Structures are given as C-alpha cells and as structure tokens.
Amino acid sequence: MFLLDHPEVRQCTPWSDKALKKTVDEWIAIAGLTQSSRVLDIGCGYGLFTIEIARRGHFAVGVEYAEGVFLDMARKLSAEAGVKVKWVGxxxxxxxxxxxxxxxxxxxxxxxxxxxxxxxEIKHRLKREGFLITGCSSQFCSFPEYRTGPWIVRGDGSIIDTRTGKGIRLKDAWMKETVKRTHTSLEQVLHEAGFIIIATNPWLVGKVPAEQNII
Ligand SMILES: C[S@@+](CC[C@H](N)C(=O)[O-])C[C@H]1O[C@@H](n2cnc3c(N)ncnc32)[C@H](O)[C@@H]1O
Structure with a gap:
C-alpha cells in the first residue's frame, strides 16, 4: 500500500505519492546523497519524507514529539513499507x-x-559540506477548501499547486505573510550562521562550507 493510501494520513495531507517521491528525489539530488549518507528529518510528523528517504537506502532519523498522534503512525507506515528508520520520540x-x-x-x-x-543545534549535527533544506508545502492542509496540493510555498510567498502548476489565492493573507516573513528571515539567519544559500525557490537550501569549523 502506498503511504498516502492510509485514510488517516490521507485526511491530513494534500501530498500525492508521485509528488512526494519527486520532491524527495529532488532533495537527494541537491544534497548529492550516496548510499552511506545520513539524513535527519526534524518534526517529521507521519514520517512521509523520512520513509521515502530511507526507502532509497539512506540512513534516516525522524524526530517527532507527538508520539501518539504522529510517531505511532510513522512507525506503522515504515514497518508496512519494510523500511528501516530510526524514530526518535x-x-x-x-x-x-x-x-x-x-x-x-x-x-x-x-x-x-x-x-x-x-x-x-542543526549545525552541530551536520557534517562539513552538509545541507539543510527547509520550506513549506502543505501548511494549509487543515483547511478543507485548500485540500488540493501538494502546494509549494515559494520564497516570495506565492503558492503553487504542484498538480496544476497554477497559483493559489489564499483567503488568509496573514498566513501567506507569515510564511513569506519566515522564509526571508530564515535566509538571513542561515547566512549569519555561516551557511551558503544555494537555493531559495521553492526550498530554502543552506550548505555548511567546507572550511568552516563546526563547534
Ligand atoms: C506541520 S507538521 C509537518 C510534518 C512533516 N514535516 C511534513 O511536512 O509532513 C509539524 C510537525 O512538527 C512537530 N514538531 C514541532 N516542533 C517540534 C520539535 N521541537 N521537535 C519535534 N517535533 C516537533 C509537530 O508535532 C508536527 O508533527
């Protein structure tokens, strides 16, 4: 069974399996991962990304504090997918x-x-030349009228539905503003923390430079 065929998961995310896999493939290519690579997924929820990463042979750790709500389902999904993930509650x-x-x-x-x-905290746990990928996609999925997606929120705050390639007009302008502000300020903070910003749309990607000492 595909991860997203689970009714419980389906209710809570607009991701399709196809889009999920494409996104994870994109991240793996950006970070140039090899079979021995190690990936940490922070606030992994149901572990949809974590499981797809582990499915491709990488060592994957998913950390999530909501044990009963999310992590139990993540454990169940990875077991059903026959994929080994280190889950941290x-x-x-x-x-x-x-x-x-x-x-x-x-x-x-x-x-x-x-x-x-x-x-x-992330920097302490990254290798030299390691990557941090952040961004928003299904941020608005709890609103039934927005259950289209998956959406990708770009750095400028515009939102596209990846199924149609078309823009989404959000009724809640403050959400769009919040996402946009977060994206912009994160870019700044990543820069200040010594990351090289290698992409801003749709994902914000930072890389630890080779020469930088990680304390
Ligand atoms: C909106 S969900 C996103 C889940 C997943 N990353 C995704 O995109 O499908 C945010 C998740 O992060 C978890 N979370 C928030 N703060 C956290 C923290 N400090 N440590 C671990 N998990 C956290 C929440 O419990 C929630 O499951």
Missing part, C-alpha cells in the same frame, strides 16, 4: 545522533520561532 533539540549529510525541516514554522537556537 522527543522534542528537538534532543539526542538524535550527528554527522548528518542532510537535515530536513519541513512545514515547521513553530520551530522557526527560535531560528538562531535551532540553526545552531
């Missing part, structure tokens, strides 16, 4: 391991309310 920053090649932090505006702290 805790609130990041916490013990998740280190030396990651890629850290994903997707649809997690709440974590980005303390960007400096979180970015420093």
């Amino acid at each position: 805790d609130r990041f920053p916490c013990e998740v391991g280190e030396e990651f090649d890629l850290v994903c932090i997707i649809n997690n505006l709440s974590l980005w309310k303390r960007p400096l702290e979180i970015i420093e």
Whole structure:
C-alpha cells in the first residue's frame, strides 16, 4: 500500500505519492546523497519524507514529539513499507545522533520561532559540506477548501499547486505573510550562521562550507 493510501494520513495531507517521491528525489539530488549518507528529518510528523528517504537506502532519523498522534503512525507506515528508520520520540533539540549529510525541516514554522537556537543545534549535527533544506508545502492542509496540493510555498510567498502548476489565492493573507516573513528571515539567519544559500525557490537550501569549523 502506498503511504498516502492510509485514510488517516490521507485526511491530513494534500501530498500525492508521485509528488512526494519527486520532491524527495529532488532533495537527494541537491544534497548529492550516496548510499552511506545520513539524513535527519526534524518534526517529521507521519514520517512521509523520512520513509521515502530511507526507502532509497539512506540512513534516516525522524524526530517527532507527538508520539501518539504522529510517531505511532510513522512507525506503522515504515514497518508496512519494510523500511528501516530510526524514530526518535522527543522534542528537538534532543539526542538524535550527528554527522548528518542532510537535515530536513519541513512545514515547521513553530520551530522557526527560535531560528538562531535551532540553526545552531542543526549545525552541530551536520557534517562539513552538509545541507539543510527547509520550506513549506502543505501548511494549509487543515483547511478543507485548500485540500488540493501538494502546494509549494515559494520564497516570495506565492503558492503553487504542484498538480496544476497554477497559483493559489489564499483567503488568509496573514498566513501567506507569515510564511513569506519566515522564509526571508530564515535566509538571513542561515547566512549569519555561516551557511551558503544555494537555493531559495521553492526550498530554502543552506550548505555548511567546507572550511568552516563546526563547534
Ligand atoms: C506541520 S507538521 C509537518 C510534518 C512533516 N514535516 C511534513 O511536512 O509532513 C509539524 C510537525 O512538527 C512537530 N514538531 C514541532 N516542533 C517540534 C520539535 N521541537 N521537535 C519535534 N517535533 C516537533 C509537530 O508535532 C508536527 O508533527
């Protein structure tokens, strides 16, 4: 069964399997992952991205504090997919391991309310030349009228539905503004923290430079 065929999961996300797989393939290509690569997915929810990453042979860790709501389902989905993932039921920053090649932090505006702290914690866990990918997609899926998607929120705050390639007009302008502000300020903070910004649309991608010492 495809991950997204689970009724419980289907209710909560606009992602299609095709779009999910395409997105994960994109991230893997951006980060140049190899079979021995290590990936951390922070605030992984149902672990949709984590499982797709692990399915491609990478060592994947998914951290999520909502055990009963999300992580139990993530465990069930990975078991059904026959994929090995290290699930951590805790609130990041916490013990998740280190030396990651890629850290994903997707649809997690709440974590980005303390960007400096979180970015420093991520940096400690990234390899030199490791990547951080962040961004928003299904941020608005809890509103039934918006259940189209998956959506990709671009750095300028515009939103496209990846199924149609068309823009979405949000009724809630403040949401769009929040996402846009977060994207812009994160870009700034990543830059200040010494990351090289290698992409801003649709994902914000930062890379730790080779020569930088990670404390
Ligand atoms: C909007 S969901 C996104 C889930 C997933 N990344 C996705 O895009 O499908 C945000 C998730 O992050 C989790 N979360 C928020 N803050 C967290 C933290 N400090 N540590 C671990 N999980 C966190 C929430 O419980 C929630 O499941």
